[in-house]
Amino acid sequence: MKKKLYSMLALLLSMATTQAQTIPSPKEHFGFNIGDDYQLATYTQTEAYFKKLAASDRAKLVDIGMTEEGRHQYMLIVSSPENMKQLEKYKAISRQLAHATGLTDEQAKSLAAEGKSVIWIDGGLHATEVVGTHQLIETMWQLVSRTDPETMEILKNDIILFAHANPDGQELVTNWYMRTADPKKRAMNIPRLYEKYVGHDNNRDFYMMNMKESQNISRQLYVEWIPQIMYNHHQRGPNGSVLAGPPYRDPFNHVFDPLIVTSIDAVGAAMNNRLNAEGKPGYTQRAGSQFSTWWNGGLRTAPYFHNMIGLLTEIIGGPTPETVPLVPERLIPNGATPNPVAPQEWHFRQSIDYSVSLNYAVLDYAARYRSELLYNIYRMGRNAIARGDADHWTFYPRYVDSIQTAYKKDKKDSLLASGKKDTVKESAEEYTLGKEDTIAAKYYNNILKNPAYRDARAYIIPADQQDFPTAVKFINALSRAGITIQKATADFTVAGKTYPAGSYVVKTAQAFRPHVIDMFEPQDHPNDFHYAGGPPVRPYDAAGWTLAFQMGVQFDRVLDSVGGPFTQLPYGQIESAPAHTFAVSRTGYLLSPAVNNSFIAVNDLLKAGAKVYRLSNGDFYIPASSKAQESLTRSVAELGITVNAATGSSKDMKAVAPMRIAIWNTYGGSIPAGWVSWLMEQYHYDYKTIYSQEIDAGALRKKYDMIIFVTGAIPDTGKPKKSDYWFGKLPKPEELTAEFKPWLGRISADTSIPQLKTFLEAGGQIFTIGTSTNLAYHLKLPVENALVEKNGKGELKPLAGAKYYIPGSLLTADLDTTAAENRGMHAKNDVYFERSPVFKILPGSNIKQLMWFSTGTPLHSGWAWGQKYLKDGVAAFSVPVGTGKLYAFGPEITFRGQSHSTFKLLFNQLYK
Known part of the structure; x- marks a missing residue:
């Protein structure tokens, strides 16, 4: 019997070995080992290798969509041959447990015992971070070819989704690096962004999902597979360490289920432990790095809002050998870095080996705790549904602050009533951290159980709002994120208000409730400082981003259960704005600038040769013609816009013509310029890219009517600083x-600014955003920085961070709706503000104030320390310069293709 068993095992091992031999190793395919110094693989080579790996009975290659440059984006699924035959079954179990509906706890436990852990591992999102793509290749090969017990156990219990996150970027970066014959002269200083439009911001697009790659990835994560763990590989490790990994520093987002936080801790411990067991030092965590779990929108962070364990590592290394630098404070073992690494020369293969070990740690953990992971994602989903089905209060910092304020006030009032006036000041400030038990429970009930502070049960998006096509774009962002969305099939009434058919209802009683809350409710970032009275701790990314606010979507927040004639949309379904028809007019037609898609229609009309005019109220007037009717018929069908008949022409109308538009860019690529370029294409504007050398050469007015400078283009008026390019020195x-x-x-004060001034004086127009509003100072216009104060020497200096600090957040600004520049805008509108410029206009000037802050409390979502300094500050203005005009918008009005409510502040200026 034993002989037969051994013979069988030998046969199986022989079969596995034979199969492994039919699939080439990386060296056999690429001509070098993954991790060899000075060697990188192109995407063309990698794609071919994926197809060879897919010949294994452990693998299946899935085309998940096309990239922005037209390449195929692939995901390789790896598991045991037995599991590969039942992928649809295990996918269904994963989705059913993640959605957490229609199951009892016992049924969920049974499914968890039957299912397989689903783990996502990606690489290459940031293409110059080449470890990510190459560890992906190496790990795939090892899992497809190895037959050791650990690998076999992983394959038995896990289904691994290996996803290439940025094919276009790998092709660009590798071809650029490898173009140099001398290996030691190879460099990563690529000429343009490694994602066609947005470069590094491809990891800032995972709740909006504008880019095709983001859409492809999100469909697999949130609609198709819904893995329990996702692992996002990045680099650059913190100086003095090899890598940063989980768990991460505070703050974490208040809407998470606690299981998210503790699960990240558990998997992070497994990763750190494995490296230590293998003698691989240099792992840092928590306060040892900048990474937190507060922000939504990244490939690693958006999964938290879907009850997934999101993992990020940032590792050092690359094909060109480097050095682990000496950072003395990182040499002492502590909770952040328990096993420090010594300064040393570092090679690419070391980073690959570390990455494979980390992958195996995650996969081993998933195999060991398979049923627990599957059940826990169900448990988090059930918790979310329960919170959405009942009265629930989220503990936001603002509510906790209210407890402290109420307690102090009562204490002060009590002392004053007792006649102990001398002790009022001291006693009123007696409450400090650690003495919470001295406060009566009534404060908890009065504040945190206040009915007005309840979380919403649902959000209703009315179909009769003016810019409904933009609201539909918001719905599609939610749908791509796997959110359960309902649509009204008939009119319905809630709380005395009637909503039309076609309105959308998003209930919070769903598994991905954290993401729903995050897209509709303001973020409340805690005050976070290095020490009392010290500088702020910078958030990893944004502090506030509420997408519904950014897009200007009108919705009603409902605190009680909602029912009605609703039908649930299929998960991931993309909606179109309702197609309209319009009556043929003998006179003409009107389009409202309050609807963003109207600008697409206008641009299409102009390209079709139809005449377009602008009325004094901002409406577009289109005289009746066959060209106009043909173009508008297409627009109302595709864009969801409403076309109204005009009763007649107007004497105050002005002809509209397209401008010759240039968008500034630079070597290496500007991310904000990339976003604006993408935006212009979406709204059918023609443009050209302009670089500083062309600006310095002059004669700009002969070629352009408008030049757009995004943030980062125009330097300040101080001493020039060295260019800070991410990926090495300029060639x-x-x-x-x-x-x-x-x-x-780059733009310089001595050569570029004089040419821009000449362009303006000759009738050109310049549109500046963010820090590029510095142009106003270069031109010596009568404006000053509003965010300065005098120091002890009487010198004006920027406000210190301990007094004033506003990272990326949403502030409510006031706008002059009578100004032509603001046509279609509301009198109050949220703007994305990221330490943005704020101005003071000097008396007697000809500057037109377009946007300002009328209060000292404009914060709507995020973190604004010292926001009182904003009161009466000007956020945007326009001013004639010669016969031209300068537009200055301090806030990021085109931010990452998300801030739809402020797009028209740019669009309004783009016609003659």
Whole structure:
């Protein structure tokens, strides 16, 4: 019997070995080992290797969609041959447990015992972080070819989704790096962004999902598979360590289920432990790095809002050998870095080996705790549904602050009533952290159980709001994130208000409730400082981002259960704004600038040769013609816009014509410029890209009517600083082909600014956003920085961070709705503010104030320390310069293609 068993095992091992031999190793395919110094693989080579790996009975290659540059984006599914035959079954179990509906706890436990852990591992999102793509190749190969007990156990219990996050970027970066014959002269200083439009911000697009790659990935994560763990590989490790990994520093978002936080801790411990067991030092965590779990929108962070364990590592290394630098304070073992690494030379293969070990740690953990992971994602979903089905209060910092304020007030009033006036000040400030038990429970009930502070049960998005097409775009962002959405099939009434058919209802009693809350409710970032009275701790990314606010979506927040004639949309379904028809007019037609898609229609009309005019109220007037009717018929069908008949022409109308538009950019690529370029294409504007050398050459007015400068283009008026390029030094002109040489350079005070001034004086227009509003200071216009104060020497200096600090947040600004620049805007509107410029206009000037802060409390979502300094500050203005005009918008009005409510502040200015 034993002989037969051994013979069988030998046969199985022989079969596995034979199969492994039919699939080439990376060296056999690429011509080098993954991790060899000075060697990188192109995407073309990698794609071919994926297809060879898919010949294994442990693997299946899935095309998940096309990239922005038209390449296929692939995901390789790896598991045991037995599991591979039942992928649809295990996918269904994963989805059913994640949605957590129609199951009892016992049924969920049974499914968890039957199912397989689903783990997502990606690489290459940031293409110059080449460890990510190459560890993906190496790990795939090892899991497809190895037959050791650990690998076999992983394959038995896990289904691994290996996803390439940025095919276009890998092709660009590798071809650029490998173009240099001398290996030691190879460099990563690529000429443009490694994602066609947004470069590094491809990891800032995972609740909006504008880019095709984001849409492809999100469909697999939130609609198709809903894995229990996702692992997002990145680099750059913190100086003095090899990598940063989980668990992460505070704050974490208040809407998470506690199981998210503790699960990240558990998997992070497994990762750290494995490296330590293998003698691989240099793992840092928590306060040892900048990474937190507060922000939504990243490939690793958005999963938290879907009850997934999101993992991020940032590791050092690359094909060009480097050095682990000496950072003395990181040499002492502590909770952040329990096993420090010594300064040393570091090679690419070391980073690959670390990454494979980390992958195996995660996969081993998932195999060991398979049923627990599956059940826990169900448990978090059930918890979310229960919170949405009942009265529930989220403990936001503002409510906790209210407890402290109420307690202090009562204490002060009590002392004053007792006649102990001398002790009022001291006693009123007696409450400090650690003495919470001295406060009566009534304060908890009065504040945190106040009915007005309850979480919403549902959000209703009325179909009769003016810019409903933009509201539909918001719904599609939710749908791509796997949110349960209902649509009214008939009119219905809630709390005395009637809503039309076609309105959308998003209930919070669903598994992904944290994401729903996060997209509709303001974020309340805690005050976070290094020490009392010290500088602020910078958030990893944004502090506030509420998408419904950014997009200007009108919705009603409902505190009680909602029912009605609703039908649930299929998960992931993309909606179109309702197609309209319009009556043929003998006179003409009107389009409202309050609807963003109207600008697409206008641009299409102009390209079709139809005449378009602008009325004094901002409406577009289109005289009746066959060209106009044909173009508008197409627009109302595709864009969901409403076309109204005009009763007649107007004497105050002005003809509209397209401008010759240029968007500034630079060598290496500007991310904000990339976003604006993408936005212009979405709204059918034509544009050209302009670099500093062309600006310095002059004669700009002959070629352009409008030049757009995004944040980061125009330097301040102080001493020039060294250019801070992410990926190394700029190449020398002689190292570049003729195509790229004109991209070198930057805007300078001595050569560029005089040419821009000449352009303006000759009738050109310049539109500046964010820090590029510095142009106003270069031109010596009568404006000053509103966020300064005098120091002890009487010098004006920027407000210190301990007094004033506003990272990326949403503030409510006031707008002059009579100004032509603001046509279609509301009198109050949220703007994305990221330490943005704020101005003071000097008396007697000809500057037109377009946007300002009328109160000292404009914060709507995020964190605004010292926001009182904003009161009466000007956020945007326009001013004539010669016969031209300068527009200055301090807030990021085109922010990451998300801030739809402020897009028209740019669009309004883009016509002659």
